[in-house]
Amino acid sequence: MAFTDVETAQAHDAVNTDPTGEDLCKLGILYSTGQGGTIDYVEAHKWFNLATLMGCEAAKYYRQEISDEMDSFQISAAQRAARDWLATRH
Template identity: 75%
Template sequence: MAFTDVETAQVHDAIKSDPNGEDLCKLGLLYSTGQCGVVDYVEAHKWFNLAALMGSDAAKHYRAEVALEMDTVQIANALSAARQWLATRH
């Protein structure tokens, strides 16, 4: 799935305010496909994990796919980053 520059900007703006599961899932897709400039599975997993926590079933699927490309240290880093992001939101 390709995103336009406008959609990409909208996702980044939503993350700064009040993101929902769909927004976070889109951000995961941007990182997992390199549309943010580089493929970053740790960032993708982080955003998919957060989206899944917000009820996104698609994010659960994508998170599992991305995890197949990662080692256990990368997954641990992604989970830690997700926890840190949640801690700064509350």
């Protein structure tokens, strides 16, 4: 799934406003595929975790897919990053 530059910018902008689960899932896809930069599974996992919390079913599948490519330290880092992001939102 490829995103346009506009879609990529919208996904990043949504994080600073009122993101939906789909917005966060889109960020996960961007980071997991390296679109617009390098592949970052920790960052992708973080966004998939958050998207899942917001009810995005597709994010569960994507999170599992990249988990298979990660070690336990990376998964822990992603979970910690998701918790930190949530803490700054409230």
